[in-house]
Amino acid sequence: MAVYTPVLAEDLSRLLQRYDLGELISLQGIDGGIENTNYFVSLNQAGQVREYVLTLFEELSADEVPFFVELGQWLAARDIPVPYAIKDQHGIALQQLSGKPCVLQPRFFGQDLPVEAIDVSACQQIGEALAKLHLAGADFYLQRQAHRGVFWWRRESERVYSRLSHEDAELLRDEVQAFDQLRSAQWDLPMGIIHGDLFSDNALFADQQLVAILDLYNAATAYWLYDLAIVANDWCRTTQGQIDPLRERALIQGYAAVRPFTADEQRAWPRLTRTAAMRFWLSRLIPWLGLEQASRQGASMKLKDPEAYRQILLSRIRTPAQLC
């Protein structure tokens, strides 16, 4: 179970006194976390059971968390279904528990979709929701450089080349360089807040309707289209590492119905689908190869298969993606 930091009920009860949300009934660790420790928290408020999620930040320092606290509140206030940190009676949202920064958030009810249940409708919905998230974040007043963005992959790729076959090292090098070329081309690629990790396990559905987008902790300021490429590579992939054109079309149409693409975005799409595949190939390779990662709890972290993302990258090279 991915509960890195144990929380004592008595410590949480003390923290809850700062809020006006009721008495603690139960506290249950949530499996599946990678970057944080999460608990479901049930409270009794005047005889009614109310459900919350307590998140303890394992990787982010107290200095980094405010960006995410502000962003969650900003997006939620604009009807984007994301968790947000609830403020206590003194207006404070970011708290401390067991030596870690933490927040208390509303709980959403739904399930992430098993891979075989990700259909055209789910892709259309997530495309539309992602475009709404981008537009809602367009005038967000903070900026953030992605911690696994261009500077990270330039640096980290250097660490892994010698551990890869010559062919794979060349593949990785080419992708890193190609993104630099895209940046220097100065095309009209709108930027703003991106989710950065909107895989299907970060979305909840109830009765086949999207009800929540979770885990904003890779959010950053970057090309919006790159965010869509991250989504496409996960939501539209087949178990054989190919892209399902029907799901990808639905995703793109769902997105474009809310925010139409620029002409340069049409041109950049094949490249960005490759960059997005490279980014997750690399982030999965690093723990897979046993390399140290700053602020990551390597030993307790679940390993994800880098090969799946190498296959997507190869598929994106063989069959360049099309936005129209």
Ligand SMILES: Nc1ncnc2c1ncn2[C@@H]1O[C@H](COP(=O)(O)OP(=O)(O)O)[C@@H](O)[C@H]1O
């Ligand atoms: N607000 C929430 N409502 C319901 N479930 C949540 C909420 N926040 C987190 N979860 C559950 O906890 C799991 C892990 O949360 P997540 O933010 O993705 O953590 P990590 O970044 O550590 O992977 C999610 O997959 C979901 O099942």
Ligand SMILES: N[C@@H](CCOP(=O)(O)O)C(=O)O
């Ligand atoms: N969704 C990712 C895991 C989260 O990315 P990270 O780089 O922040 O660990 C995946 O499936 O690889």
